[in-house]
Amino acid sequence: MCMCRTICFGVCSIVQIGIDERPISYNQLRYGMDKARRLAGVDKADFQFRNLHAKAGTDKDEELGLNAARDLLGHKNSSMTVQYVRHRKGKLVQPTKLDWGDLLT
The missing domain is CATH 1.10.10 (Arc Repressor Mutant, subunit A)
Incomplete structure (x- = not known):
């Protein structure tokens, strides 16, 4: 079960909302992506943000x-x-x- 949700505000204004109902910053999303990729054993070149x-x-x-x-x-x-x-x-x-x-x- 995903613990965040996406809210779209028109074109290109997308905000990820975390489990605490606060927006997730780009750096938090980037870190989470890097960590998920590392835990999955996937090389950075094979799957990018x-x-x-x-x-x-x-x-x-x-x-x-x-x-x-x-x-x-x-x-x-x-x-x-x-x-x-x-x-x-x-x-x-x-x-x-x-x-x-x-x-x-």
Whole structure:
């Protein structure tokens, strides 16, 4: 279970809210990402913070369509969004159990 949530305020104004209902700073998010990657044994070159942009667009496209993904990513037209959306499915696996609160401390 994720211990944070995302709030979107229009185009490109996204705030991550932590378990204490306070905004998570970029540095906290960066540290949490580095720690999660380290705990997962994933090399920094193999998965970077920016990869989440494509993931968010792909998830929104699958849920509500390309126009919703375009709006979420802040693109003026769908041609740019198409470059981010990934239409490939990996093997479905069970998630790893992590204490997400520990990633931000």
